[in-house]
Amino acid sequence: MTSQSSRIIPIVLTLLSYTIIGLLIVLPVALILHEALRQGLHTAFETLKDPEARSAIRLTACVTAIVTVINTAGGIAAAWTLTKYDFRGARLLVSLIELPISVSPVIAGLVWLLLFGRQGWWGNWLGHHGLHIAFAVPGIVLATLFVTFPYVARTLMPYMEQQGRAAEEAAFLFGAGFWKTLIHVTLPDAGWALLSGVLLTTARAMGEFGAVAVISGHIPGVTETMPLHIETLYNGYQSVAAFAMAALLVLVAMTTVLIRMFLERSFRKQHP
Amino acid sequence: MSITLEAFTQYAPRSSRKLLDNIALTVEDRAFVALVGPSGAGKTTLLRAIAGLSSHSEGTLLIDGLPIHDRPVQDRGIGFVFQNYALFRHMTVARNIAFGLDVLPRARRPDRAAIQRRVTELLDLIQLPHLAKAYPDQLSGGQRQRVALARALATGPRLLLLDEPFGALDPLVRRDIRRWLRDLHDRMNLTTILVTHDHEEAMDVADTLVVMQEGRIVQAAEASTLNAAPQTPFVMEFLGETLKFQGTVRSGQFVPDNPDIAPFPFEGPDGNATAFIRPHDVFLLPGAGQASVEKRPHFSNGLFRYQIVTAEAAFEMITPTDLSPQEMQNVRVDISRGKIFYPAAASEDPPKPA
Numbered sequence: 001m002t003s004q005s006s007r008i009i010p011i012v013l014t015l016l017s018y019t020i021i022g023l024l025i026v027l028p029v030a031l032i033l034h035e036a037l038r039q040g041l042h043t044a045f046e047t048l049k050d051p052e053a054r055s056a057i058r059l060t061a062c063v064t065a066i067v068t069v070i071n072t073a074g075g076i077a078a079a080w081t082l083t084k085y086d087f088r089g090a091r092l093l094v095s096l097i098e099l100p101i102s103v104s105p106v107i108a109g110l111v112w113l114l115l116f117g118r119q120g121w122w123g124n125w126l127g128h129h130g131l132h133i134a135f136a137v138p139g140i141v142l143a144t145l146f147v148t149f150p151y152v153a154r155t156l157m158p159y160m161e162q163q164g165r166a167a168e169e170a171a172f173l174f175g176a177g178f179w180k181t182l183i184h185v186t187l188p189d190a191g192w193a194l195l196s197g198v199l200l201t202t203a204r205a206m207g208e209f210g211a212v213a214v215i216s217g218h219i220p221g222v223t224e225t226m227p228l229h230i231e232t233l234y235n236g237y238q239s240v241a242a243f244a245m246a247a248l249l250v251l252v253a254m255t256t257v258l259i260r261m262f263l264e265r266s267f268r269k270q271h272p
Numbered sequence: 273m274s275i276t277l278e279a280f281t282q283y284a285p286r287s288s289r290k291l292l293d294n295i296a297l298t299v300e301d302r303a304f305v306a307l308v309g310p311s312g313a314g315k316t317t318l319l320r321a322i323a324g325l326s327s328h329s330e331g332t333l334l335i336d337g338l339p340i341h342d343r344p345v346q347d348r349g350i351g352f353v354f355q356n357y358a359l360f361r362h363m364t365v366a367r368n369i370a371f372g373l374d375v376l377p378r379a380r381r382p383d384r385a386a387i388q389r390r391v392t393e394l395l396d397l398i399q400l401p402h403l404a405k406a407y408p409d410q411l412s413g414g415q416r417q418r419v420a421l422a423r424a425l426a427t428g429p430r431l432l433l434l435d436e437p438f439g440a441l442d443p444l445v446r447r448d449i450r451r452w453l454r455d456l457h458d459r460m461n462l463t464t465i466l467v468t469h470d471h472e473e474a475m476d477v478a479d480t481l482v483v484m485q486e487g488r489i490v491q492a493a494e495a496s497t498l499n500a501a502p503q504t505p506f507v508m509e510f511l512g513e514t515l516k517f518q519g520t521v522r523s524g525q526f527v528p529d530n531p532d533i534a535p536f537p538f539e540g541p542d543g544n545a546t547a548f549i550r551p552h553d554v555f556l557l558p559g560a561g562q563a564s565v566e567k568r569p570h571f572s573n574g575l576f577r578y579q580i581v582t583a584e585a586a587f588e589m590i591t592p593t594d595l596s597p598q599e600m601q602n603v604r605v606d607i608s609r610g611k612i613f614y615p616a617a618a619s620e621d622p623p624k625p626a
Contacts, residue, residue, distance in 0.1 A: 086286070088286060166354050166358035170352065170360075170423075171375070172325075172345065173323060173324075173345065174345075174372035174375060174423075174427065175344075175345045175372060175375055175376065176371070177375075184375070188362045188363075189360070191362070
């Protein structure tokens, strides 16, 4: 009996996993692609050539690039500081880093609006000096930075923790300074974890909706990122255009996931 | 390279607890010193302090007469071997060994060919010339150990610091590497400081033993001095199997509480005291007392073990002679080769729990 059930349970669980993943992940993606291509590939491409669509794509690419670079540097610094040094308040910092994951992105957007909006704390001063943060690109970057900050730090930290400090101390004793240690010792060793964090940040930055929706002001052609533009299109009953853009976003996101998977495999092969 | 520590105290991070307490130590140029003591005694902390790896410290630490932080790390000439080797996992053995040379400022860095030659030379020295392209994960413990040593030697240091370097090795490899290290030390005119919890290993390889306990140096001396004149019961007990006998010093004699142990002459103030003695320094006086002796089955290193049973206690002695049955009857025990310690000293340095 037991041997029979022990043979059946894995099969049932496997089937269940495939069903759940199929229903929750594969089906929506397939539906999006299907909707986007309902009137043919050509029509879908044409909708992406619309000026507002191209503006949204450009803005998303630009914001994602800036955010990924800044958060990679910031995440490395945070993970390094928190795992390689002892100091008062380190634990508090660790929980604070996770805050963006637990706080609703809308709140992040609201906070920036509160600071930089026209009625905000610094809004008047900024207005006088002709600086636009809310309802402008800097605001979108800030909101996205906040939302995606934890990913590099949180993927690096467990790895760096497990690395310990011995390798860094050895490097220091052989005369390697801070940068040489970071570039030649710590990061190559944590390479896979770092890359994973960077790709997660990229994917998350492209898709951020809530925080950006609040602070960007939704100005088509100016402050609309791809996710915002999809919503605008959809609400305007331009479903083919909306799904075409959604499909583009999904494809880019899937590409990052695939890159991650591929790199992980080659990494495993190199370090069995 | 000489090292001088004076009134050197180091605190635990963010607390006033002392990890090293008022350390005074001088290591002469070309000396081979072992820091020994039970775990938690501060051996590794002291070694790291000498390497310049510690913060939160006060007092003097001079390397060749200069404060350590006055000299940039590259110019200190210190090679360090970590307890778990701390090899760089993502680098080949050759690149690990070359690391200290690779990170030198460009002006002082040897060219590629010279670095390559140095690596080959060191690989030959550690007898692993075929492993240049291997990764640390693919090596055995003893091989990693030797690679760590080669890496520490690459920049030609004059001071070699080793933290429990033989800890993870099996006994045979341990002895080989120990001899090899001593040989290297002599050939390359190194000053070497080694941390170990194994006093036999320390005596085998080092000239001077520094016995540490609870962040302090209890005694620093050659092995023979430590054996002949341990300063505290702790040193005595740490350096080998020890028997203890309570008693009293009275008018020039030590009188054990146990009547089966013979009193012996001892010059010192009257009062309670304890005699500490090695099992091989115990002798028997046949026919002089009530104790009985039983032969033990153990026979190691050509020595016999005997269990001595007195009315009050039982303990073991070691002797090279095979005792005859008559010698094992009605004996009294002679511990006149023991060392007497007064309780004041004993309470200052609580003996290590067995």
